[in-house]
Amino acid sequence: MTKQFRMNSVWACGMTAALAAGSIGVMRAQTMTSVVENASEAKWGPAPPMLPAGAQIAVLSGDPGKAAPYAVRLKFPANYAVPAHSHPTDEHVVVVSGTLTLGMGDKLSKTASGNKALGVGGFAIAAANMNHYAYTGSAATTIVLYGTGPVEFKYVNPSDDPRNAKTTAPK
Numbered sequence: 001m002t003k004q005f006r007m008n009s010v011w012a013c014g015m016t017a018a019l020a021a022g023s024i025g026v027m028r029a030q031t032m033t034s035v036v037e038n039a040s041e042a043k044w045g046p047a048p049p050m051l052p053a054g055a056q057i058a059v060l061s062g063d064p065g066k067a068a069p070y071a072v073r074l075k076f077p078a079n080y081a082v083p084a085h086s087h088p089t090d091e092h093v094v095v096v097s098g099t100l101t102l103g104m105g106d107k108l109s110k111t112a113s114g115n116k117a118l119g120v121g122g123f124a125i126a127a128a129n130m131n132h133y134a135y136t137g138s139a140a141t142t143i144v145l146y147g148t149g150p151v152e153f154k155y156v157n158p159s160d161d162p163r164n165a166k167t168t169a170p171k
Helices: 003-030
Strands: 056-062 069-076 081-086 091-097 100-104 116-118 123-126 132-136 141-148
Touching: 091 100, 116 123
Parallel strands: none
Antiparallel strands: 056 069, 069 141, 081 132, 091 123, 091 141, 100 116, 100 132
């Protein structure tokens, strides 16, 4: 064995050990408390104002408002729509009841040929900064949404953003 080979081997072993130790440290830093919960145990509340009115949310783990992993359940009523928008991080969706139709583009179109209806067990990833939209049909739909926060919505058309809705004063 040459001296150069031994030095490279020692260096490689040292780097492997350092990377493994670093990975374990990162894994420990991201460890969350255990969650074991049936759907019937969900604690539902109104979804954040970045979503159109009518949706409900139940946080499963993490805090969607922070730069960390999260998982939430979202329940949408029948005939619900989320206009075209994007997110700064990837969004993972699993349909657990009903049907959610997803489409890509700058404007919600229920007749677009690229739309895909996802039934129970359907899965999608909306990549960061990709404009997409979603809507339900004649039945309520529940999804599990997960990823790394913070969750933010950037609506393609600012007038579609429910946070920009003008409220009228009572007369």
